[in-house]
Amino acid sequence: MVFYGKQITYGSDKPEGYAPRLIDARIERLLGLFGAVEVRGTKWCGKSWSSFAFGESSIFLDNENVRTLVKADPRLALRGQSPHVIDEWQEVPAVWDAARRAIDSSGGSKGLYILTGSSTPEKDKVSHSGAGRIARIDMSTMTLLERGIARGGVSLSGLFAGNFESGLAQEFGLAQIADAICVGGWPALVGATPQDAAEVVSQYLGALFDVSVPKKGGVPQTARRLALSLARNVATSATLDTLAADADLGEDNVDLARSTVRRYLDMFEDLFFIEELPGWDAPVRSKSRLRTKSKRYFADPSIAASLLGMGPERLLSDSQTFGLLFESLCVHELRVFASLLPGSHAGSLRYYGDADGLEADIVFDLNDGRWAAIEVKLGEDKVPRGIANLQRLAGKIAANPAARNPEPEFMMVLTAASPFWRRDEESGVYVVPLTALEP
Missing domain, CATH: 3.40.50.300 (P-loop containing nucleotide triphosphate hydrolases)
Incomplete structure (x- = not known):
C-alpha cells in the first residue's frame, strides 16, 4: 500500500x-x-x-x-x-x-x-x-491527516529543503478546529461527534486513574487533582510549587508536596499520559536568561478539554483556553511529523523563551545543526505579532558570531484558519494553516 x-x-x-x-x-x-x-x-x-x-x-x-x-x-x-x-x-x-x-x-x-x-x-x-x-x-493518537480532516499541501521536509509554493487552503474555520480538539485523535472516535467523544474520553480517564495509576502505586483521587491542575496549566512550564498549590494536595510540608507532584508527573510520563516539551538552549550571546524548564502537554488535546469540562461551544467563547488547546494540537501534530523527518532526533522539538519575554512556541533543531522556528496563532489578526517574534529570535541568534547556524532554514506562523498558505514577502516568514501541514 x-x-x-x-x-x-x-x-x-x-x-x-x-x-x-x-x-x-x-x-x-x-x-x-x-x-x-x-x-x-x-x-x-x-x-x-x-x-x-x-x-x-x-x-x-x-x-x-x-x-x-x-x-x-x-x-x-x-x-x-x-x-x-x-x-x-x-x-x-x-x-x-x-x-x-x-x-x-x-x-x-x-x-x-x-x-x-x-x-x-x-x-x-x-x-x-x-x-x-x-x-x-x-506512537501518538491520530493526526488531522490520518483522521481525514486535513488535506495537507505544505511539506515540512520540503520547507527544510527550501521548497514552497503558495496555495489555496481548504475551507476550515475555528468551529471545526474546536470540534477536532474535543474529539481528539483516538482511532475509535474517527467521525464521532464531540458529545460522543466526551463520553469515551471520560472512560479513558476513568481507566487511567482507577486502574493504571493504582498499578503504579498511586492514589486515583490525587492523580485526578493533579491532572486537572495540569489541564489548567497546559502548554506552560508551571513549577512544582504552582502545581502542588493548584491541585490542593493538602501537604503542609512544601518539600513533601513537591516530591508528591514529581512522583505523579513521573507516573504520568510512564503511562504516556503527558509529554514534555523542553526549552531550547539556543546559541545566543545575550545577558537574557533562557527558560529551559519543560512545558507540559497531554498525549491528546481532547484530554485537557475533557478535564476542564469544555466542549466546542465553551472553547469558542474562551479565546485564552482555546489558544492553549490549539497550541497543544499543533505540538501534537508536529511531534508526529518531526519523528518522520530525516535528521530528526529525540530532542528535535523544543520551544524558545527568555527573560526578555521573547518566545517561539516550537523550534525544530535537527542533528546537522539546521533549525526552524514556529509561532502558533489562532487567527490572522495575530499573524503580524507572530512574525515580529520570529524576526526578533532570528536576530538574537544571528547576533552571536559563534552560533553554529545563525540563519534558520525557515520561520513559520501556524494558524487555525487562513484562506491561503503563503510567504510573507517583507519578512520571508511562511503563514500556513495547520490543516495544510504534512510531513
Missing part, C-alpha cells in the same frame, strides 16, 4: 479495515534494522493495531490466563511466526530480556518481534536496555 508517498508492506495479521498511520513507514524501516521494535504510547492510540498490521502472529499478555503461563516461562511469549507481536509486554517484564536473548541467539536476525506497551515497567524489572537489539517508537 502507498501512504503519503511511502510503499508499505503489511503482514498477514493486518486487521480488517485498518487505516494506515504515518508511523507505519518507520515501523517497517526499523523492523529491517533491528531484531525487535517496541511500539509505545498512551492507551487507545492504535499501537496494537499498527503492530498487528505488520505481524504474522501475536500473543496478548493482558489476558490473565496467558499472563500466568508466561510469568512461569517468559519464553512462551516468543512463540510464533515473525514478526511476532507481544501485546502489553510490560505485564510480564521478564519478556523483554527473553526477547533480547532470543535475538542474540538468532545470529542477528531482523524483525523477529514487535512489542507493544502503554506503560513503562519499573527499571529494576528489566536487566538490559535492549540497545542495538530493540528499537523504540513512540
Whole structure:
C-alpha cells in the first residue's frame, strides 16, 4: 500500500479495515534494522493495531490466563511466526530480556518481534536496555491527516529543503478546529461527534486513574487533582510549587508536596499520559536568561478539554483556553511529523523563551545543526505579532558570531484558519494553516 508517498508492506495479521498511520513507514524501516521494535504510547492510540498490521502472529499478555503461563516461562511469549507481536509486554517484564536473548541467539536476525506497551515497567524489572537489539517508537493518537480532516499541501521536509509554493487552503474555520480538539485523535472516535467523544474520553480517564495509576502505586483521587491542575496549566512550564498549590494536595510540608507532584508527573510520563516539551538552549550571546524548564502537554488535546469540562461551544467563547488547546494540537501534530523527518532526533522539538519575554512556541533543531522556528496563532489578526517574534529570535541568534547556524532554514506562523498558505514577502516568514501541514 502507498501512504503519503511511502510503499508499505503489511503482514498477514493486518486487521480488517485498518487505516494506515504515518508511523507505519518507520515501523517497517526499523523492523529491517533491528531484531525487535517496541511500539509505545498512551492507551487507545492504535499501537496494537499498527503492530498487528505488520505481524504474522501475536500473543496478548493482558489476558490473565496467558499472563500466568508466561510469568512461569517468559519464553512462551516468543512463540510464533515473525514478526511476532507481544501485546502489553510490560505485564510480564521478564519478556523483554527473553526477547533480547532470543535475538542474540538468532545470529542477528531482523524483525523477529514487535512489542507493544502503554506503560513503562519499573527499571529494576528489566536487566538490559535492549540497545542495538530493540528499537523504540513512540506512537501518538491520530493526526488531522490520518483522521481525514486535513488535506495537507505544505511539506515540512520540503520547507527544510527550501521548497514552497503558495496555495489555496481548504475551507476550515475555528468551529471545526474546536470540534477536532474535543474529539481528539483516538482511532475509535474517527467521525464521532464531540458529545460522543466526551463520553469515551471520560472512560479513558476513568481507566487511567482507577486502574493504571493504582498499578503504579498511586492514589486515583490525587492523580485526578493533579491532572486537572495540569489541564489548567497546559502548554506552560508551571513549577512544582504552582502545581502542588493548584491541585490542593493538602501537604503542609512544601518539600513533601513537591516530591508528591514529581512522583505523579513521573507516573504520568510512564503511562504516556503527558509529554514534555523542553526549552531550547539556543546559541545566543545575550545577558537574557533562557527558560529551559519543560512545558507540559497531554498525549491528546481532547484530554485537557475533557478535564476542564469544555466542549466546542465553551472553547469558542474562551479565546485564552482555546489558544492553549490549539497550541497543544499543533505540538501534537508536529511531534508526529518531526519523528518522520530525516535528521530528526529525540530532542528535535523544543520551544524558545527568555527573560526578555521573547518566545517561539516550537523550534525544530535537527542533528546537522539546521533549525526552524514556529509561532502558533489562532487567527490572522495575530499573524503580524507572530512574525515580529520570529524576526526578533532570528536576530538574537544571528547576533552571536559563534552560533553554529545563525540563519534558520525557515520561520513559520501556524494558524487555525487562513484562506491561503503563503510567504510573507517583507519578512520571508511562511503563514500556513495547520490543516495544510504534512510531513
